[in-house]
Amino acid sequence: MFSEFFQFTFSGVTLGAIYALVALGFTLIYNASHVINFAQGEFLMIGGMGTVVLMDAGVPIYFAIPLAIAMSGVAGILLHRLAIAPAKNADVVTLIIITIGASIFLRGLAQVFWGKEYHALPNFSATESINLGGAILLTQSLWILGIAAVLVTALGLFFTRTALGKALLATSMNKDAASLMGIKTGAILMMAFGISAVIGAAAGVIVAPITLTSYDIGIMLGLKGFIAAAIGGLGSSTGAILGGLLLGLAEAYTAGYISSDYKDAVPFVIILAILFFLPNGLLGSRAVERV
Amino acid sequence: MNATLSTPTTPRGEQRAAAFNDGGASPGDRADGSAGPMAGSGTPLLDLKGIRTGYGRIEALHGLDVAIHPGETVALVGANGAGKSTLLKVISGLQPLTAGTVTFDGEDLNRRKAADRVHRGIIQVPEGRQVFAGLSVEDNLMLGAFSRRRDKDVADNLEAMYQRFPILKEKRRLHAGNLSGGQQQMLAMGRALMAKPRLLLLDEPSMGLAPLIIEEIFGIITELKREGITIFVVEQNASEALAIADRGYVLETGDIVATGSGETLLNDDSVKAAYLGG
DSSP: OHHHHHHHHHHHHHHHHHHHHHHHHHHHHHHHHSOOOTTHHHHHHHHHHHHHHHHHTTOOHHHHHHHHHHHHHHHHHHIIIIIIGGGTTOOHHHHHHHHHHHHHHHHHHHHHHHOSOOBOOOOSSSOOEEEETTEEEEHHHHHHHHHHHHHHHHHHHHHHHOHHHHHHHHHHHOHHHHHHTTOOHHHHHHHHHHHHHHHHHHHHHHHHHHHOBOTTHHHHHHHHHHHHHHHHOTTOHHHHHHHHHHHHHHHHHIIIIIOGGGGGGHHHHHHHHHHHHOTTTTTOOOOOOOO | OOOOOOOOOOOOSOOTTGGGSTTTSOGGGSOOTTOOOOTTOSOOSEEEEEEEEEETTEEEEEEEEEEEOTTOEEEEEEOTTSSHHHHHHHHHTSSOOSEEEEEETTEEOTTOOHHHHHHTTEEEEOTTOOOOTTSBHHHHHHHHTGGGTTOTTHHHHHHHHHHHOHHHHHTTTSBGGGSOHHHHHHHHHHHHHTTOOSEEEEEOTTTTOOHHHHHHHHHHHHHHHHTTOEEEEEESOHHHHHHHOSEEEEEETTEEEEEEEHHHHHHOHHHHHHHSOO
8 A cells, every 4th residue: 555655656756857857948948038948848859869869870878868968959059049039029929839830840850860660768777676665666767866856956056156047047037137237148048948958858868768759759748847837837946846746746646546547637637727726836926016 | 508518527548447446546637517618529438429219110319419428427317208218228239229320439339239238348227226136136246247257356346345335235145126226226236336337327326216315326326426437327307417417418309409517407597497397
C-alpha cells in the first residue's frame, strides 16, 4: 500500500521535474516579451532527436548530448532572429501565432530529415532500477531530478547574481526604462530564447530514456509544460516549478489509482479548473498598476 | 517675446566623472547670471536642429532647435501636452524622428539606439520614476551602472551614492516598489548618476510629490549643477525649474515660443501669465 503510493509519488515527481523545466522555458520568454512560445516543445524534440541522430553517426553519448543541446540553443536564437525580431512591433498575438508556425516548421524538418520512427536513448547509468522499500526506482529518474535541480539552481543564480540576469529581469519589468540603462533589449530577448531552448533541450534529453523520443514528442510535452506554467501563474519561476510538480503528481496518481487511460486528460481538466477559479494561477501577480 | 538668449557657461571637457567628486568641481569658474550674451560661443554638447516627430499622423513637435552647452543647466517648461516629454524621448532615443538632427559632442546620433546613447553618457531619468519595482533598491542602482559594469570603481560609486542618499542605503534590500514617491525619485536619480552622465535628462522630477519633497529634489538638482553636471530638466513646475536654471525654453504645443536666461523668463510677463499663475 505505502510502497505503491511511494512509487506513484516518485514517478510523479520525475514527470513533474520535466514539466517544470519546460514551464521554466515558457516563463523565461513570457517574462522577456509577453510571448507564449509554442515552439518550446520542439526544443525538447531537438535535444532528444539530435542526440539520437548524432549517436547514430558514431558520436559518443557524452559528446552527443552537449552538441544536441547546443544545436537547440542555436535553433532558439535563430527562431528569435529570423521569425520574432523581423516582426518588430507586431502585437503579442501575432508573435504567438508566429511561434506556432515555427513549431510546425521545425517538426516538419525533423520528420523529413530525421524520420518518423520512435527512438530510445540508453539509460545514463548501467543499472536500470533499484529496489527501495518495495518500490522500483528507475535510476534515470534520479538523473532527471539531479539535472533538473542543477538547472533550476543555475538559473536562479543567473537571475540573482549576474548583471545579465538582472538586465533580463529589468527588461521584463519595464522595457523602456531598461533601454535607458543602456541595456540592449533586443539582445536580451535573443538571450532569453537561447536559454529557453537550452533548458528545453536538456529536458528533452534526460526524459528520452524513459519516454522514447520522436519528431512529434514536442507537441504533448510542450502543451503540458505550458499548462504547468499557467498553473503556476505565467511569469513566476517558482510558480512554474510548483505547477510542473503538481501536474506530474496529478498525472501519476490518476494513472496509478484510476486508470492510465485518463492520464493525458488530467492536465486539461486542471487547466480548465485553474482558468475558471484562479485565472492568475497559483503565484501569478494580479495586474496592479501603481500610478 | 522679448527674452534674449544668454548662455552663462564655460565649456568643459570630460564631465563623466563629475557626479562623484563631492564638491570637487568648484562652482566659482562659471560666470554667473550677469554674464553678457554668449550665444554661439563654444560648441554645444547637445545640438538639436529642426526636430519633428509625432505619434501616428499627429505631429507633436514642429521643428524645434535646442542647444545645450557643457556645464549648463537648462529648463524646458510648458503646459501638459506641449511635447516636453516627447522632446526628452527624442534625445534619449526612445522616440523616432521624422525630421531633424540630434548631435551630441559632435556626433550625429540619429541612427543610434537608446542603449548606444546611454553608453555615450546621455542618461535620462524618466517621467514617473520608472524604477524596477520588483528588484531591490541596490539592484536598481547597480543596473544604472549597467553600461559601465566592467569599470573597477562601480562599488565605490555605489558607496558614494549611499552617502548622497542615506535613505537608499537604509532601504537597499527592499523592493523598489515599496518606496514612497519621493524615495523612488531619489532612487531614479541615483540610478542615473551611477551611469556617470555627461548629460542628465530629468523628466518632471517633481511630478506627484509633496511640496517639501519637491524642495528636496530641487535641492539635489542644484547640488548636481554645482558639481558641474550638464542638466536638461523638463518641468510643469515652471517657477522652481526656471529658478535653478541658467537658461530656459518655453514650449507650447510643439513649438518653442520663448527662450532666455532663467531669471529673464521668470520675470517675463507673458511667461508669468501663462505658467506662473500671473
